[in-house]
Structures are given as C-alpha cells and as structure tokens.
Amino acid sequence: MRLTYQSTRGGESGVTASMAILQGLAKDGGLFMPVEIPKLDVSFETLSGLTYQETAYEVMKLFFADFTEEELKSCISKAYDSKFDTGEIAPLAKVDGAYYLELYHGSTIAFKDMALSILPHLMTVSAKKNKADKEIVILTATSGDTGKAAMAGFADVPGTRIIVFYPKDGVSRIQELQMRTQKGDNTSVVAIRGNFDDAQTGVKRLFGNQALKEELVSKGFQLSSANSINIGRLVPQVVYYVYAYARLLANQELEQGEEINVVVPTGNFGNILAAYFAKKMGLPIKTLVCASNENKVLYDFFTTGTYDKRREFILTSSPSMDILISSNLERLIYLSTGCDGAANAAFMQELAEKGSYTITPAMREFMSDFTGGFATQKENAAAIKNIFDRAGYLIDTHTGVAAAVYKHYRASTGDTAKTVIVSTASPYKFSGSVMEAIAGSEELVGRDEFQIVDDLSRFTGTAIPAAVEEIRSAPVLHNLECDVEKMEETVKNLLGI
Numbered sequence: 113m114r115l116t117y118q119s120t121r122g123g124e125s126g127v128t129a130s131m132a133i134l135q136g137l138a139k140d141g142g143l144f145m146p147v148e149i150p151k152l153d154v155s156f157e158t159l160s161g162l163t164y165q166e167t168a169y170e171v172m173k174l175f176f177a178d179f180t181e182e183e184l185k186s187c188i189s190k191a192y193d194s195k196f197d198t199g200e201i202a203p204l205a206k207v208d209g210a211y212y213l214e215l216y217h218g219s220t221i222a223f224k225d226m227a228l229s230i231l232p233h234l235m236t237v238s239a240k241k242n243k244a245d246k247e248i249v250i251l252t253a254t255s256g257d258t259g260k261a262a263m264a265g266f267a268d269v270p271g272t273r274i275i276v277f278y279p280k281d282g283v284s285r286i287q288e289l290q291m292r293t294q295k296g297d298n299t300s301v302v303a304i305r306g307n308f309d310d311a312q313t314g315v316k317r318l319f320g321n322q323a324l325k326e327e328l329v330s331k332g333f334q335l336s337s338a339n340s341i342n343i344g345r346l347v348p349q350v351v352y353y354v355y356a357y358a359r360l361l362a363n364q365e366l367e368q369g370e371e372i373n374v375v376v377p378t379g380n381f382g383n384i385l386a387a388y389f390a391k392k393m394g395l396p397i398k399t400l401v402c403a404s405n406e407n408k409v410l411y412d413f414f415t416t417g418t419y420d421k422r423r424e425f426i427l428t429s430s431p432s433m434d435i436l437i438s439s440n441l442e443r444l445i446y447l448s449t450g451c452d453g454a455a456n457a458a459f460m461q462e463l464a465e466k467g468s469y470t471i472t473p474a475m476r477e478f479m480s481d482f483t484g485g486f487a488t489q490k491e492n493a494a495a496i497k498n499i500f501d502r503a504g505y506l507i508d509t510h511t512g513v514a515a516a517v518y519k520h521y522r523a524s525t526g527d528t529a530k531t532v533i534v535s536t537a538s539p540y541k542f543s544g545s546v547m548e549a550i551a552g553s554e555e556l557v558g559r560d561e562f563q564i565v566d567d568l569s570r571f572t573g574t575a576i577p578a579a580v581e582e583i584r585s586a587p588v589l590h591n592l593e594c595d596v597e598k599m600e601e602t603v604k605n606l607l608g609i
C-alpha cells in the first residue's frame with residue numbers, strides 16, 4: 113500500500129504525496145500528515161557510507177511514494193548541487209564538546225535553503241503528475257529567511273509565480289535587502305504593516321477564502337504554499353538529521369545505536385518536527401530540546417501543557433524566531449491525540465477563538481521526548497561571545513539561542529549525551545547583532561550595514577559569504593507595502609485580476 117496523506121483536521125484523506133505538495137494546505141485548513149511515519153529501510157552501516165544526495169533519496173522515497181525513482185533522483189540532483197558552497201551540503205563542526213550542524217551553506221545562507229532548494233522541483237513534478245494546467249501561485253509568509261530562499265528557488269521556474277509577505281519592521285536589514293533585490297519576473301515581495309503572525313495568519317486566511325480560490329481558478333491560477341506547512345518542506349528537513357547521525361557514526365564519534373540529543377532553535381516548529389520525524393523513522397534521538405527566544409510560547413507550552421499566544425510580541429535579535437503561532441505544532445498535537453482530526457480541530461478552534469488551549473495529561477506524556485528552553489537576548493549574546501572567544505567559532509543569533517539553551521539544559525539536567533546543535537543561519541545575515549555580541553555595541557556607532565559586515569569579517573577573520581557580497585550593490589527591485597487587511601487586494605493586483 114502506498115503511503116498517503118490526511119488532514120490534521122480530519123476533512124481530507126487518501127491524498128497522494130504529490131497532491132499534498134501541490135495543495136500545500138488541506139481544504140479544511142488542516143496540515144497534511146502521512147498516515148504513518150515510515151521506518152528507514154537501510155541500515156546505519158549503509159547510511160554512513162552515503163552522500164547527502166543519496167541519503168536524501170533514502171528518506172524521501174519513503175514519504176513521496178507516488179514519485180518514481182527517476183523523478184525523485186532528478187529533483188535531488190537539481191537541488192543539492194553547486195548552489196551549496198560545500199560538497200557535504202550539511203557539514204558538522206565539533207566545537208566545545210558539541211556538534212554544530214551547519215545548515216546555512218546554500219545560496220541564501222539560512223537553513224530554509226535545505227528544503228526550498230528542492231521544493232520547486234517537487235512542485236513542478238507534482239503539477240505534471242496531476243495534470244495541473246493552472247499557473248501555480250505560491251503565497252508565502254516569512255519571518256525573514258523563507259521569503260528569500262523560496263524566491264531563489266522559484267525565480268523563473270516556468271508555470272509558477274511567487275508572492276512573499278514579510279513583516280516590515282520584523283526582519284534584519286540584510287534579510288530585507290536580500291528579498292527586495294530578488295530578480296525573476298515571477299517574484300513579488302510585499303512588506304506588511306504588522307508582525308510575522310499577522311503575515312502568516314493573513315496567508316492562511318487567503319488559503320481558506322473559497323471565493324478567492326474560485327476566482328483564481330477561473331483566471332487560470334492555483335494557490336500553493338512554500339511555508340513549512342507544506343509537507344514538501346518538512347520531509348527534506350528530515351534528511352539532514354539522518355545524514356548528521358550517519359556522519360557521526362562514520363567519523364566514529366558515536367557507537368552503533370548510541371542516542372544523541374538535538375537542540376533546535378525554533379519558531380514555526382518545522383525544523384524540530386523534522387527531527388521528531390527522524391526519530392520516529394528509527395534515528396536514535398533521546399531528547400529534542402526546543403529552544404525559543406523571548407517569544408517563549410513553546411517553552412511555556414512544554415512546561416505547562418497550555419499554549420497561550422495572548423502575550424506581547426517581542427522583536428528580538430533572532431527575528432526568524434519571532435513567532436507566537438507555531439504552525440507546525442499542530443502536527444504534533446494531532447499525533448498526540450492518536451491522529452484524531454476532530455479533537456485536533458477543536459484545539460485549533462480554541463486557539464483561533466480564545467487564543468489558548470490546554471492539552472490533556474496523556475497528550476503531554478506523548479510529547480515527553482521534547483523539552484523546552486529559552487534564552488534572553490543577553491544570554492544569546494553571551495553565548496555567541498563565549499563560543500567565539502573560547503573556540504574561535506562564529507555563530508548567528510538563532511544558533512546563539514540554541515547554544516545558550518543547551519548550556520542551561522546540560523547544567524540543569526546533568527544529561528551528557530552527545531548533542532547536535534542545529535545551526536540555522538550564517539552570522540553575516542545578522543551581522544549587526546553578532547558584531548554587537550562579540551565586540552560591544554559601541555562598535556556599531558555610525559557604521560552602516562555593509563561597513564558592519566566588513567568589520568565583522570576583519571574582526572573575526574572569516575570570509576564574507578557571496579550571498580552578502582551580491583546584495584551590496586544590487587538594485588532594489590521591490591517596493592510594495594500594504595496593510596494586513598489589504599493582502600487579498602494586493603494578491604489580485606499582482607496577478608492582474
């Protein structure tokens with residue numbers, strides 16, 4: 113029996129992988145989930161001899177069951193090529209007793225490249241398979257990194273358009289410039305006057321707008337999503353956990369079967385959910401440490417069982433994690449109810465109407481592999497400085513949250529299991545905050561963004577990534593801005609309808 117997908121809210125089932133990718137979100141507003149999480153069917157001995165691309169095939173073939181071997185291998189080879197600045201694609205660095213899994217070697221220097229390099233290929237194959245004749249319109253909300261990575265992936269891909277919404281004052285200057293200099297006739301970027309949650313909720317509302325959908329279909333368009341609510345984003349993210357474990361085995365850092373912990377800097381709960389999928393596939397992962405910044409809604413959730421988004425939204429030095437509604441948590445909630453769509457839908461309705469929900473003790477027990485931690489901006493900066501001073505290793509502000517949370521986790525639990533810390537962005541994407549952390553805020557006075565980039569390079573002896581050099585002089589091509597209430601109108605204008 114081929115693996116199929118169903119909605120976390122119970123309204124759709126028996127959906128093929130390709131249809132789930134094409135659709136992005138289920139019609140009932142739920143997220144697509146495989147009916148079961150498949151087990152790896154090759155040994156770790158075999159895996160430890162595989163390249164990243166080969167590992168990707170072993171993982172993805174199990175989830176994307178209606179793709180042929182040829183289709184999948186072609187998507188993989190187009191995605192994980194010289195766009196990455198290292199042949200390893202996702203290298204590990206052993207620093208200060210932990211392993212940093214560097215996921216920022218792709219073209220937009222954040223971990224979103226890991227999945228968004230392949231999603232456009234999965235999507236075009238899916239469209240062909242399902243004889244979709246409409247132009248695919250990718251609507252995406254971004255907290256800064258998804259937008260650029262998605263546009264880079266979809267730019268000039270025939271049969272697609274992409275529209276990205278980002279929070280006007282909620283991204284770093286480099287992130288904003290990366291997006292607003294994006295080339296490609298089919299790309300659009302819109303700054304919204306609101307925060308990331310406004311952008312994400314607005315996009316989800318457009319997906320749920322039946323009248324809009326019908327109008328789009330009649331004009332030859334079909335909506336899809338490049339956010340991590342799309343299963344085509346989530347599955348490629350499972351790969352690097354399997355790959356990392358296999359590399360550690362190959363390098364004799366681990367014994368056969370030895371359990372590791374993973375620490376993941378978390379916002380929308382996509383990356384850490386992928387780690388959980390990897391565990392369910394058979395990877396020996398003990399604890400999944402969910403690291404939050406001061407928007408610590410997930411920390412509170414894992415410590416109390418209550419998810420409560422009713423709180424102040426804080427703009428931090430790790431903007432890609434400034435999120436109060438973590439979309440992918442819905443997938444874990446769903447699993448923890450025993451895949452009860454109605455029960456999950458009730459929690460999500462409570463969240464939408466009341467702003468909070470409390471899960472049952474049994475559901476909490478189900479999630480006991482997870483533990484939450486958070487770091488303040490001060491602790492984050494101290495972690496970045498400490499690792500740089502002690503080991504000469506430079507991390508960004510998101511990875512800094514994970515490093516600070518890991519330190520605290522270790523000290524408070526005494527758990528000394530070997531640990532993979534997921535490193536999600538190049539420090540150059542957040543050069544101002546990173547420079548401030550290692551050299552002090554006085555170093556920033558009177559310096560513009562690119563002077564700070566140069567300072568950071570000089571101060572740390574690290575090279576400026578090509579992705580940053582590129583935008584130094586690139587012309588700004590996108591100037592659109594809109595209110596949250598005007599997102600529908602903006603989409604229609606952009607599509608000329």
Ligand SMILES: *Cc1c(COP(=O)(O)O)cnc(C)c1O
Nearest residue numbers: 257379380381382383432510536
């Ligand atoms: C998106 C992002 C995160 C958060 O990942 P989620 O999958 O949303 O939890 C962390 N760090 C960086 C740099 C990101 O771009």
